[in-house]
Amino acid sequence: MIKPDFAQPLPTELGSLHFVGIGGSGMSGIARLFLAAGYTVTGSDRSENHNIEALRELGATIAIGHDAANLGSADTLVYTGALWPDNPEYLLAIERGIPTLHRSQALAWLINGQRLIAVAGAHGKTTSTGMLVTALLDLGADPSFVNGGIIQSLGLSSASGSGELFVVEADESDGSFLLYDTAVALITNVDADHLDHYGSHEAFDAAFVEFAARSTELVVVSSDDAGAIRVTDALRQTDDLANKTLLTFGESADADVMLHSVELAGPVSFILRHGGVDYPATLRIPGHHNALNAAGAFAVLVGLGFDPEAALRGIEKFTGTERRFELHGVVRGVSVYDDYAHHPTEVAAALSAARSVVGSGRLIAVHQPHLYSRTQMMAGDFARTYEDLADHTVVLDVFGAREDPIPGVTGALVSERFEDPSRVAYLPDWQQAADHAAAIARDGDIIMTLSCGDVYRIVPQILASLATQPPAAE
Numbered sequence: 001m002i003k004p005d006f007a008q009p010l011p012t013e014l015g016s017l018h019f020v021g022i023g024g025s026g027m028s029g030i031a032r033l034f035l036a037a038g039y040t041v042t043g044s045d046r047s048e049n050h051n052i053e054a055l056r057e058l059g060a061t062i063a064i065g066h067d068a069a070n071l072g073s074a075d076t077l078v079y080t081g082a083l084w085p086d087n088p089e090y091l092l093a094i095e096r097g098i099p100t101l102h103r104s105q106a107l108a109w110l111i112n113g114q115r116l117i118a119v120a121g122a123h124g125k126t127t128s129t130g131m132l133v134t135a136l137l138d139l140g141a142d143p144s145f146v147n148g149g150i151i152q153s154l155g156l157s158s159a160s161g162s163g164e165l166f167v168v169e170a171d172e173s174d175g176s177f178l179l180y181d182t183a184v185a186l187i188t189n190v191d192a193d194h195l196d197h198y199g200s201h202e203a204f205d206a207a208f209v210e211f212a213a214r215s216t217e218l219v220v221v222s223s224d225d226a227g228a229i230r231v232t233d234a235l236r237q238t239d240d241l242a243n244k245t246l247l248t249f250g251e252s253a254d255a256d257v258m259l260h261s262v263e264l265a266g267p268v269s270f271i272l273r274h275g276g277v278d279y280p281a282t283l284r285i286p287g288h289h290n291a292l293n294a295a296g297a298f299a300v301l302v303g304l305g306f307d308p309e310a311a312l313r314g315i316e317k318f319t320g321t322e323r324r325f326e327l328h329g330v331v332r333g334v335s336v337y338d339d340y341a342h343h344p345t346e347v348a349a350a351l352s353a354a355r356s357v358v359g360s361g362r363l364i365a366v367h368q369p370h371l372y373s374r375t376q377m378m379a380g381d382f383a384r385t386y387e388d389l390a391d392h393t394v395v396l397d398v399f400g401a402r403e404d405p406i407p408g409v410t411g412a413l414v415s416e417r418f419e420d421p422s423r424v425a426y427l428p429d430w431q432q433a434a435d436h437a438a439a440i441a442r443d444g445d446i447i448m449t450l451s452c453g454d455v456y457r458i459v460p461q462i463l464a465s466l467a468t469q470p471p472a473a474e
Contacts, residue, residue, distance in 0.1 A: 014099070019079075021080035022045050023051045032055065032159070033160055111168070117166070133151060153319045188222060218304070219246045220246075267286055284320070290353070298315060335447070339448060347386065367394070368449070372400055434465045441471070
């Protein structure tokens with residue numbers, strides 16, 4: 001993994017751009033905006049996907065496989081955080097002396113003084129960003145945006161708008177969320193993660209304090225999350241709130257936007273209390289965590305001066321993002337969902353949402369551990385979460401992403417931590433895993449894959465196994 005130099009000044013001009021790893025959701029979204037702005041865009045990635053197909057239709061030239069020749073005559077190289085420093089295109093760019101920018105630096109260059117709403121937090125960023133974009137479009141604000149996932153109702157993860165607002169999902173994993181000139185900061189939570197980068201919980205908290213302090217107009221932060229409370233307390237002890245508004249949201253009685261009366265059967269319903277007035281709402285997606293995400297988005301919108309009723313009606317029109325509780329098919333009465341959850345807190349939220357819609361059915365989770373370091377550190381937390389909330393769990397092997405393997409760290413670290421071994425199966429072979437999940441499933445059950453790796457690729461195998469295997473005995 002390349003460690004970006006965020007201290008380097010951004011070039012005045014970028015010229016033609018070459019994106020290494022262009023098929024990812026974040027990279028493809030940024031590339032789309034540069035194409036819309038009239039830039040020449042080329043790129044490369046390991047394999048084809050629908051993001052690459054869409055970018056080609058917009059005029060990008062994209063190669064499959066990494067080769068120095070792919071760089072062509074590009075003036076600037078943009079890379080993803082998952083890129084290794086021995087990538088031939090990156091090495092040639094260094095040799096030529098052309099600018100090499102982390103994707104967040106390219107995005108910061110593109111935003112270039114627009115009024116920025118940046119959404120940060122360990123969990124809930126993509127959904128909260130999607131809610132804000134959906135509502136702002138409904139309110140006629142027509143924002144530009146870059147989200148970490150495709151907003152289902154739009155079929156896009158990014159777009160250039162005609163309005164003054166620019167909404168981004170800001171990545172805290174490597175500190176790049178501190179690059180932006182933020183007007184409005186939304187902090188969904190500060191649940192410590194990415195300690196391989198930060199080194200300590202204190203450093204993780206401090207980054208969020210700096211993120212909030214840098215915003216110029218409005219800070220919206222959870223009133224419930226312990227880490228967010230620490231950040232708010234630290235902000236209040238400084239002078240950084242003197243020229244901006246602070247709004248809190250959550251179920252705490254003293255929250256500026258208070259969430260209450262949550263009903264979880266099917267799509268979640270709730271009431272938001274703001275300024276002494278109750279505003280009821282029903283989302284089109286399930287889960288207590290999504291009621292909290294809606295409360296945060298609502299707080300941003302009313303903080304910007306939008307009418308509360310109209311803002312909430314806009315949020316209600318949000319239908320979800322890809323890879324967030326996304327239904328892929330129903331075979332012999334078994335619903336197969338995929339979710340991006342890759343941290344115990346996110347897994348708990350996803351499984352709780354599934355539990356609210358499965359009724360008398362059972363939850364069968366397919367867990368792909370993400371990152372060797374996270375698996376080593378949180379194997380017990382994952383096991384407890386799955387054992388508490390799923391009826392049965394299938395554990396795959398680790399998706400290492402940007403990390404080298406750590407000896408002895410496999411998916412077995414998670415399965416071995418289950419107190420009841422009959423409720424878990426460690427099956428590194430994907431076909432065996434798909435067959436096992438299908439074999440134990442029966443009418444009314446949900447099978448859910450969970451990870452931000454490539455576990456979604458097993459979904460067709462699960463659907464095929466369901467189609468060819470008889471249902472499990474009652």
